[in-house]
Amino acid sequence: GAGVSQSPSNKVTEKGKDVELRCDPISGHTALYWYRQSLGQGLEFLIYFQGNSAPDKSGLPSDRFSAERTGGSVSTLTIQRTQQEDSAVYLCASGGVLQETQYFGPGTRLLVL
Amino acid sequence: QKEVEQDxxxxxxxxxxxxxxxxxxxxxxxxxxxxxxxxxxxxxELLMYTYSSGNKEDGRFTAQVDKSSKYISLFIRDSQPSDSATYLCASGGNNRKLIWGLGTSLAVNP
Structure with a gap:
């Protein structure tokens, strides 16, 4: 079946612009996670959704970052007034019955000039 | 100290x-x-999942968990060039949040 998809695959933007990153989880998965991965760094947790609620937003680095999930499916991560340090790969994962296991999308590579 | 350490x-x-x-x-x-x-x-991509202590084998891969020493291992037998990748360990409890190691970069040379 279809895996987790993310769009766009690559995004180049200018400092100060807003960007929206989209994640389509595996159908039926109720858990959804956003991570950030910088070059040579591990996975940095950003936010976790269970259904449409976000019980854990502890990883969002600043109030410029927000995320929402609608219909228990698609999620959007929005970064306002982007900064160069926001450049990274943003990964989305979804979780099924065994919600400990997470299935990742290919990521969105964001470059802020 | 990080909750999960990985060389x-x-x-x-x-x-x-x-x-x-x-x-x-x-x-x-x-x-x-x-x-x-x-x-x-x-x-x-998920390679191996283990609950609690013990070993789990899947083809050339064996995952081992020793909770007494808080040590997690992955063994790859008969390694292939296609195994060249970064391997990430992750651990978690009841809150559905995984804690990740930094990843180990592996190169298998023909």
């Missing part, structure tokens, strides 16, 4: 070698342990 390597081995990848963790509440493989410019 980033890089690790370079000849084809056919046995590879041992390791992580340590500090939180006694962690109950499940995973290994993910990440190829360059791809998302991580």
């Amino acid at each position: 980033p390597g890089p690790l370079s081995v000849p084809e056919g070698a046995i590879v041992s990848l390791n992580c340590t963790y500090s939180n006694s509440a962690f109950q499940y342990f995973m290994w993910y493989r990440q190829y360059s410019r791809k998302g991580p």
